Amino acid sequence: SDSLVAQTACQKNLTANQLEEANVHFLDSMSSLPKAPDWLVIKIPKSLALLEYQLAQVQTIVGENTKIVAAAKAKSIQKSTLSLFEKYLGPTHTSLAKKKSRLVFSKPTLPIAILPSPEPISWQSDDKQLTLINYANVFARQQMDIGARLLAENLPNCDGKRVVDLGCGNGIIGLTVLQNYTDCHVTFVDESYMAVASARKNVESNFPDRMSQCTFAVSNCLEHFDKQTSFDNIICNPPFHQQNTVTDHIATQMFEDSKMKLAKGGELRVIGNRHLDYPQKLKRLFGGYNVIASDRKFSVLSSNK
Numbered sequence: 001s002d003s004l005v006a007q008t009a010c011q012k013n014l015t016a017n018q019l020e021e022a023n024v025h026f027l028d029s030m031s032s033l034p035k036a037p038d039w040l041v042i043k044i045p046k047s048l049a050l051l052e053y054q055l056a057q058v059q060t061i062v063g064e065n066t067k068i069v070a071a072a073k074a075k076s077i078q079k080s081t082l083s084l085f086e087k088y089l090g091p092t093h094t095s096l097a098k099k100k101s102r103l104v105f106s107k108p109t110l111p112i113a114i115l116p117s118p119e120p121i122s123w124q125s126d127d128k129q130l131t132l133i134n135y136a137n138v139f140a141r142q143q144m145d146i147g148a149r150l151l152a153e154n155l156p157n158c159d160g161k162r163v164v165d166l167g168c169g170n171g172i173i174g175l176t177v178l179q180n181y182t183d184c185h186v187t188f189v190d191e192s193y194m195a196v197a198s199a200r201k202n203v204e205s206n207f208p209d210r211m212s213q214c215t216f217a218v219s220n221c222l223e224h225f226d227k228q229t230s231f232d233n234i235i236c237n238p239p240f241h242q243q244n245t246v247t248d249h250i251a252t253q254m255f256e257d258s259k260m261k262l263a264k265g266g267e268l269r270v271i272g273n274r275h276l277d278y279p280q281k282l283k284r285l286f287g288g289y290n291v292i293a294s295d296r297k298f299s300v301l302s303s304n305k
Helices: 004-016 048-058 079-088 146-152 172-180 193-206 208-213 249-261 278-286
Strands: 039-043 067-073 092-094 101-106 121-124 131-134 162-166 185-190 214-218 231-236 262-273 290-294 298-304
Touching: 039 048, 048 079, 067 079, 079 092, 079 101, 131 193, 146 172, 146 262, 146 298, 162 172, 162 249, 172 185, 172 193, 172 231, 185 193, 193 208, 193 214, 208 214, 231 249, 249 262, 249 278, 262 278, 278 298
Parallel strands: 039 067, 162 185, 162 231, 185 214, 231 262
Antiparallel strands: 067 101, 092 101, 121 131, 262 298, 290 298
């Protein structure tokens, strides 16, 4: 899985159903897969880019007896989906739909002519000074999203500060901090293994001499940091949807965790769509907020502990 949250949920479900966790070995999305498995079961992701990345890894480990079955909602299995299975593995067919879902069966044609993975991809920042590397499951994987652009233009003073890029994605906000402030320490945090791997690669490629000023952490918001850890600035572009569902519960946890982890006088700076309830959430948690910048769609907000 690419999601630490999903992995944690799976562990809890094993416990709740009294199943032996010792029989389950968790691998994150950046780990090597075991060779020649008997069965390979895939829950097809909504992102075709992520599916292609997964199949590019699978093609290198299948054996002659490997059976492959994948599943998704019937409406999510398009010709393009099946084409990827055929491209990387071999003949592919589907089951009849049942309860609006469908199975995909693929038979590896051995020996497989190994195709190079299309991931990660790279692109340049607007000012051409940064080259961004993105793995498949990372938000805004081909260009800087407009919210992040406004936030990057309105950063707090990070000189001499302990800074967190919370929900870092490819690390563009933390990289902009490093670009503008030489005396700072930046912690890149995301619950996606691919996001943190992307951020690490981006620091290595753009600021190789600044790696000692950076920390990279896979964490559900800030809950995996110990109680003694504190920061001066937390900068955040919260996600406001999961899959197709609009939600603010991730942002709420980000704000609550930030309140706990900020040093006295420390600042949380966030960006959000103007229709979201972030101002009231910040007012309840911090006692107030300031609008740093805004346009027709987004607002950059600041609260101090």
